[in-house]
Amino acid sequence: MSAAPIRSVAILGGGTAGWMTAAALSKALAGQGVAMALIESDAIGTIGVGEATIPTIHWFNQLIGLDEAAFMQATGATWKLGIEFRGWQGEGSAYFHPFGTYGLPGDAQMLPHRLIRAWNGGHARDIEAFSLTTQLARARRFARGNGDPRSLLSTLGHAYHFDAGRYAAFLRQMAEGRGVRRHEGRVTRIERDGETGLVRALTTERGERIAADLFIDCSGLKGLLIEGEMAAGFEDWSHWLPCDSAWAAPTAADPAAPLHTTATAAQAGWRWRIPLQHRVGNGYVFSSRFQQAEAARDSLLAAIGTPEAEPRLIRFVPGRRRKAWIGNVVAIGLSSGFLEPLESTSIHLIQTGIGKLLSLFPRQDCAPLLAEQYNRVFAREMEDVRDFLVLHYHFTQGRTEPLWQACQAAPLPDSLAYKVEQFRASGRLMLQGEDLFRDASWFAVMTGQGLRAADHNPMLDSMSEADNLRHLDAVQAAIAKSVAQLQAGGA
Secondary structure: OOOOEOOEEEEEOOHHHHHHHHHHHHHHOOOOOOEEEEEEOOOOOOOOOOOEOOOOHHHHHHHOOOOHHHHHHHHOOEEEOEEEEEOEOEOOOEEEEEOEOOOOOOOOOOHHHHHHHHHHOOOOOOHHHHOHHHHHHHHOOOOOOOOOOOOHHHHEOOEEEOOHHHHHHHHHHHHHHOOOEEEEOOEEEEEEOOOOOOEEEEEEOOOOEEEOOEEEEOOHHHOOOOOOOOOOOEEEOOOOOOOOEEEEEEEEOOOOOOOOEEEEEEOOEEEEEEEOOOEEEEEEEEOOOOOOHHHHHHHHHHHHOOOOOOOEEEEOOOEEEOOOEEOOEEEOHHHHEEOOHHHOOHHHHHHHHHHHHHHOOOEOOOOHHHHHHHHHHHHHHHHHHHHHHHHHHHOOOOOOOHHHHHHHHOOOOHHHHHHHHHHHHHOOOOOOOOOOOOHHHHHHHHHHOOOOOOOOOHHHHHOOHHHHHHHHHHHHHHHHHHHHHHHOOOO
C-alpha cells in the first residue's frame, strides 16, 4: 500500500534558491492541498551575485508562468548572448562562448568538423564568423530565435543578466500569491523522529514551530539541514578549482553595455562584468593561496574605478555535498555545493535541482530509492559542470603568474581528460545526453583555450577540400547577410 502523499513542505532559506523553489513548487503542486512555508531571516545576508544566467533559464520561467516583460522590468534585466573571455590566452587575447549553435540550421554537429578540416589544411577561418549569435553580440544587436528549424534565427540562443535580489523579490511575490507563507527568523531548534531520523519540525528564535513532511534546504553555503543536521559530507574540488574567494562591487550603469558577460583573467583569478539596466555588477574571483584579500580588493578597484557600494568579500569552497538528498531533506542551491560563476551555472543548478525534485517527488515515507536516484543525477551534473570549468583553468596559455602555472600543472579529472583526448585525436566531442553544455559550447571553449584537433569526421571526405571551403564561405556569407538585415531592422 502506498504511503500518504506529502501534505506540507518547509523551505529553509530565502534568496534566489529559496524563492525559486517556492515559486516552482507552489505552481506545480497547486490544487493538491499542500501547505508551503518558507523560513528566512532578514539578519542573514545572501550571496546575491548570481546575476548572469544561461539559456536553460527559459525552462524555469515557463514552468512558473513568468511574464518576460514584467520580469525584465522588475529585475533590471538585460539580454545575454554569451560570455567573452579576455586574457585567458595571454594579455590582449579574447574569445567568445556563444549561446546558440554554429553554422546553418541542421549543421551544428558537422560545422566544427568542417572548420577543423579547413584549419588542418592550412586555411584560416575565424570561428566567430560562423556563429550568428557571436556576430550579433559583436554588433550589439539582439535578436530572438524562432521556432522555424529552417531559419538561421533558429541557431540563436539567449539568456539574461538580472539583479538576483530583485529576482528573489519578484518570485516571492508570485509564491506568496499562491499561498506560500513566509516566516521571519533564524532557526534555533531542529526536531527529528527518533526512529526514522526524518526531520519533523523547525523552531525559530521567535518561538514559531514549523512542522512539515518535506524540508528543502536553501540555507546557503553552511547547509544547516543537509550538512549541519544530516551530515551529508562534502567533496572538496579545490585541487582542480583553486579560487576560494570573491570581491563583488557595483558600478554605475553603462549606456553602451554589451550583450554579454565579460570574464577577464587576472593575476590570481578572473574578473566578471555583468551589465544590468540600473548598474554594472563587477567582481574578482581569486585564490587566497595566491593573493591576499586586500591586494585582490585593490586589484578589483583599480580595474573598475569608483564603486557605488563598498566591495563585499565572499568566501567559499568549490565542491559538492556527497549527498544532496537524505531522508526528507533535499538541498537546493549553495547548500548542495558551490561551483564558481565562471560559466554562469549557479542559477541553472538551482533550477535543475528543482526539476529533479519535481520528477522524483516523494510521498511521506521519502523512499530511499528516490533519494538515491536524485543523488546519482546530481553528482553527475555537478561533475559535468566542474569539468567544463576546469577546462578553462588548465589550458590557459600565455600567463606566467603562480596561480595559472599551478592550474596548468594540475592533473585533469579522468572524465575531462577523456574528452580532451578524444577531441585532440578526432575532433569529436564525447558528450552524454544529459550533459548541460553541448557541442557548440565545448567547441567554443576548447578552441578558445588553444586545443586543436588532429583529424575531422571522415564522413566529410565525401566532398572535396575545395567544396568544403566553398561550403564554409557560403555559411559565413549567409550569417553576415543575416546580421546586416537585422541591423537594418529586417528579419
